[in-house]
Amino acid sequence: MNKLCRFATVAAVVVAASTFATQASANPFAWLGLGYTPTDNGNQVRADLQRRTVEYPTNEAPGTIIVDTGNTYLYYVLGGGKAIRYGIGVGREGFTWSGVKTVERKAEWPDWTPPPEMIARSPYLPRFMAGGVTNPLGARAMYLSGSFYRIHGTNAPGSIGSRATAGCIRMANEDVIDLYDRVKVGTKVVVMPAAERRAAAGFNPFQ
Numbered sequence: 001m002n003k004l005c006r007f008a009t010v011a012a013v014v015v016a017a018s019t020f021a022t023q024a025s026a027n028p029f030a031w032l033g034l035g036y037t038p039t040d041n042g043n044q045v046r047a048d049l050q051r052r053t054v055e056y057p058t059n060e061a062p063g064t065i066i067v068d069t070g071n072t073y074l075y076y077v078l079g080g081g082k083a084i085r086y087g088i089g090v091g092r093e094g095f096t097w098s099g100v101k102t103v104e105r106k107a108e109w110p111d112w113t114p115p116p117e118m119i120a121r122s123p124y125l126p127r128f129m130a131g132g133v134t135n136p137l138g139a140r141a142m143y144l145s146g147s148f149y150r151i152h153g154t155n156a157p158g159s160i161g162s163r164a165t166a167g168c169i170r171m172a173n174e175d176v177i178d179l180y181d182r183v184k185v186g187t188k189v190v191v192m193p194a195a196e197r198r199a200a201a202g203f204n205p206f207q
Helices: 003-026 116-121 173-182
Strands: 052-055 065-068 073-079 082-087 099-108 140-144 150-152 163-165 188-191
Touching: 073 173, 082 173, 140 173, 150 173
Parallel strands: 065 188
Antiparallel strands: 052 082, 065 073, 073 082, 099 140, 099 188, 140 150
16 A cells, blocks of 8 residues: 555544544434433524414413424413424324323433433443433433433533424423423323324514
8 A cells, every 4th residue: 555545544544533533522422322312403493493472372281291293393382372492302103102191200310211212222321320411311300200301411412403303292391490490290181182283383484
């Protein structure tokens, strides 16, 4: 191999290593196979997924959480035809669900213990991970009654707007903290079917 070829090979290796390091830094849990898929803008959440108060007529009582799976939105009902809308990440194909739950308990910087079903699918996952900034559950978690599902934060904010989870509802940390502070144990949570895509309340494509 001549000197030029050796130089090109070394350069390619350096570039590849640099790219891997950058991706690992941006998403340290990619190796866990948690289905992280960045939005079109990388770690910048799309404008329509940013938290805002919107018009949202509903018969649900103020304080209810409504998950619009099809549009990747979560609404916190304020009453008077208004709600706070948050962008979320939802279950990937085969892992979406719908129904009515309640918030069974709440936790700040929650520990993560993958359920047996997840371990069976991905045996390389850790059996336990203490809460903290590197934990994939993020800053807060609200556990939904009678299930393994949670509304929780994330250390991969670019995944908001994606369909990549195993059924949990994923939020940006700043949004899950905001919601957590509003929600009480016993809060009603309505999860709409993925196919039931209602018009996005308050959505303006030019905002």
